[in-house]
Amino acid sequence: MASIGHFAVGLAAGRAYSNEPSTMKRAMAAFCVVSIWPDFDAVGFLFGVDYGDQLGHRGATHSIVVALVVGLAAYAFAERRGLPARRTALFTALVAVSHGLLDTMTFGGGLGCALLWPFSDHRFWAPLRFIPVSPIGARLLSARGLYVMVVELLIFAPFWIYATFPRKKKPAGD
Numbered sequence: 468m469a470s471i472g473h474f475a476v477g478l479a480a481g482r483a484y485s486n487e488p489s490t491m492k493r494a495m496a497a498f499c500v501v502s503i504w505p506d507f508d509a510v511g512f513l514f515g516v517d518y519g520d521q522l523g524h525r526g527a528t529h530s531i532v533v534a535l536v537v538g539l540a541a542y543a544f545a546e547r548r549g550l551p552a553r554r555t556a557l558f559t560a561l562v563a564v565s566h567g568l569l570d571t572m573t574f575g576g577g578l579g580c581a582l583l584w585p586f587s588d589h590r591f592w593a594p595l596r597f598i599p600v601s602p603i604g605a606r607l608l609s610a611r612g613l614y615v616m617v618v619e620l621l622i623f624a625p626f627w628i629y630a631t632f633p634r635k636k637k638p639a640g641d
Contacts, residue, residue, distance in 0.1 A: 468573060469601035469615045470503050473566055475623035477502035478630035480562045484554070486634075495630065498562050501537065505529045505566045509603060519578055521588060524603075525570055530584035534563035569598065576600040598622060 480502075481495030505528040516523050527533055538560025545555035567580045571593040577600050579590030601607060601615045620627070 468569060468598055469607060469612065469619050470506065471616055471619040472569055472598065472623045472626075473502040473506075474499050475619075475626035475630065476565050476569070477562055479626040480558050482630045484558050498558065501541075501559055501562045502566060504537075505533075505563070505570075512603075519590075521581065521584060525567075525577060525580045525590065527581060527584045529567035529570060529580040529582065531564055531567070531582055532585060534560050534567070537563045568593070572596050573598045573600040 477499035478495050480498040481491060481493075484494045484498070485491040506524075508522065508526060508528040509524050511520070511523055512518075518524050519526075521527050538556045541559035542552045542556035544550075546552040567582050570577075570580050571582070571591050572595065574596040579592045581588060582591050583589065599615045599618055602609060602612045606612060607616075
């Protein structure tokens with residue numbers, strides 16, 4: 468994916484997490500980072516890590532176990548900061564899990580996602596695959612990359628609208 472969908476999930480999660488404008492923006496930013504962090508495995512290409520390797524693209528960082536570990540780390544962070552730790556951990560883990568699940572819905576390239584790593588190296592695809600796979604790196608700015616971004620904007624429009632549409636203000640005295 469071109470990350471537009473991942474960002475939309477992060478923004479929507481941030482809005483759902485907090486009703487306070489002062490914390491909502493921070494939550495949105497934090498969940499956007501969580502939503503895309505699994506793709507930092509692409510750095511492995513620079514060091515010769517093979518795509519199909521456990522540490523390759525869409526490998527371990529896209530697994531449910533790693534997403535749960537990220538959620539546990541968020542719990543510890545939130546607890547030290549006086550934030551709602553269970554809520555933070557739950558939202559963080561769900562956003563992290565969403566990355567791998569969304570990537571299994573892509574078509575047109577790739578090897579699937581290692582959702583069950585470290586228990587299995589098998590790469591999974593969703594039964595319904597309707598998101599075109601995104602070119603990596605500068606090729607994202609090609610005609611194919613722009614096509615993928617437009618498709619993602621359309622697919623994830625409800626998330627973008629929810630995340631950015633102004634909330635109704637409560638009448639005074641309520």
